[in-house]
Amino acid sequence: MILSFFLQILVTGLALAQLHPKEPAIYQRLPSLRERAHIQDQWRDERISTIPSLLKKYNIDAWLMSQREHAEDTIWWSTKHATDYDAHRRTVVLFHANKSSLAGHVNPLMWVDNTGQVWxxxxxxxxxxxxxxxxxxxxxxxxxxxxxxxxxxxxLQEELGHRWMSKTVNEPMLAVEYVATKMSGQLAYYKKLQETVWAMLEEGFSQRVIHPGVTTTKDVEWWFLEKMQEQNVTTWNHPRISVLTEESYPGWEGSDDIIREGDILHIDFGITAMGLNTDTQHMAYVLRTSDDILETDAPESLKEGMRKSNRMQDIVLENMKVGLSGNEVLRVCLEQMKREGIEGQIFSHPIGDWGHDAGSVIGFLNLPEFVPVLGELPILPNTYYSVELYAYHFISERNETIRFRQEENVYYVEELNSWQFVRGRQERFHLIDGRKQQQQGFTVQNFS
Known part of the structure; x- marks a missing residue:
């Protein structure tokens, strides 16, 4: 099985070549906030124009939403203007499939009211x-x-009465497909966001920010947040940084450790801008430069672990076919991993308007083999996914089995009927070299 695994890596490597970007990432400048709003509203109008065809697809005549300020319908956030931050008063929206003059040419029909006149x-x-x-x-x-x-x-039950309420139906896939589908113009900006993510990773996981023996994982978490502010982007989850060991497991809070030579670091974070979200997990290694050990690269055993998780990424993308359910994809992936002698777990999800976006999931951490409801949804085209997973790998010199956790964003290419990485994927560790303590642009601070 081990031989089969490495033969598969060789074949895959020849087919896909290096997917780790050759050039360092550069922070990407986004348009001004005013121009961003204009672009986002163009995307909004384009997306809303697809709703009549979705109504027809799912045999729906009208899609009714009613919400109040601070109690918005989930869909509202994917239909609003860029400069809207809450629904006003009571906002009632009616998307319809009627083309007659009786309903007018406005679609959707919208009422903003706090007097009851809407009803x-x-x-x-x-x-x-x-x-x-x-x-x-x-x-x-x-x-x-x-x-x-x-x-x-x-x-609604009181105001519309039995006549109209008896005609109401539940069809969840209409909302799922509407939110999941991305406009073609979004991809260029999504690529800019992803390169900025990589630029943050390459700077944050370096000796410019991390001073082994002094800097803590919490220090670096807050550095990432400050860097986001500098880049005029926000986040949908707090950056979580951990020192990986067999006992430790990156959770929702990360860890609180002093970073030392020989540590394996892990980050899970995403940025938000222009109504788009990213989600990325990378690993770094702190080179050993003391006690007569002068490392210039991560040990080969760690590289083997990353190659194993890279192979898992290949397996997911090879099997993630549009139209299959997430559970079908998961089952095939787990069977292939078993044949290749790989142990690990897959928990991939859609991403876009939300960090965890609409669509089918491929595994959960607590549901590693079958996910009810969300795992039974079909994989949709024209959307983005976070390929999130980990591979188990035994590190003999540490006598530890480490989870090699990775996550990269992919997008669907209709012409090729396949998924492509938005920027690339991590195939080599970010390296922190304590011999090069330059502390460029960052001074270690105590944020407690």
């Missing part, structure tokens, strides 16, 4: 249109199709 106008609109199937976001299991708050449902 007779909505009833009159429904009367003129007479939809047979009205979609409400009331799904029990899928968040993107479950955004109608209980209070708003009660109000």
């Amino acid at each position: 007779p106008e909505l009833r009159a609109t429904l009367e003129s249109y007479n939809p047979k199937r009205i979609l409400l976001n009331t799904d029990r299991d899928i968040a993107f199709a479950a955004g109608l708050h209980a209070g708003e449902l009660f109000v």
Whole structure:
């Protein structure tokens, strides 16, 4: 099995060549905030124009949403203008498939109201249109199709009555597909975001930021947050940095350790800008330069562990076929890993409007072989995914089995019917060399 694994690595390497970018990443300058808003609104208009075809696909005549300020429907965040931060008063939105003059040419119809006048106008609109199937976001299991708050449902029941409420239906895939589908113009900016992520990783996981024996993992977490502010981007989750050992396991809080020579570091973080989110996990190694040991690279045993997790990435992308469910993809991947003698876990997810976006998941940490509901959804095209996973690998000189955790974002290329990395993937460790303590642009601080 070991021979089979390394033969497979050789074949894959010849087919895919090096996927680790050859040149260092450069911080990418995004447009001004004003120009970003203009671009985002263009994307919004393009996306909303697809809703009538989605209504037809799922045999829906009207899609009704009602929300109040601070209690927005989940879908609202993917339909709003860039300069909207909350729904105003009560905002009622009706997407419709009616092309007759009775409903006018506006789609969606929208009311912003705090007097109750919306209800007779909505009833009159429904009367003129007479939809047979009205979609409400009331799904029990899928968040993107479950955004109608209980209070708003009660109000709709009172104001619309049995006639119209009896025509309401639940069709979660319409909301999922709407949120999951990305516009072609978004990719160029998503690539800029991903290169900025890599630039942060290459700087943050270097001797310019980390002073072995002094800097802590928490120091570096806060450095990443400060760097995001400098780049005029935000985040959807706090950067989590850990020193990897057999006992430690990167969780939602990372670890709080002094970083020392010989440590394996891990980060899980994402940035947010222009309504897009990234999610990346990389590893770094702190070179040993004391006690007559002068390392210039990570030990070969660590490189073997990364090659193993890289192979798992290949397996996921080879099997992640559009139309298959996440559970079908997971099953095939686990079978292939077993044949190749690889132990590990896959927990990949869609990404885009949200860090954990709409669509099918391929495994969960606590559900490694089958995920109810979300794992049964189909893999959709024209979307982005985070290929998130880890491989177990035994490090003999440490007498430890380490989880080699990696995560990279991919996008779907329709012409090739395949997935491509947005920037590339990590195939070699970020190296911290204590002999080059230059501390360029950063002074270790105590953020406690």
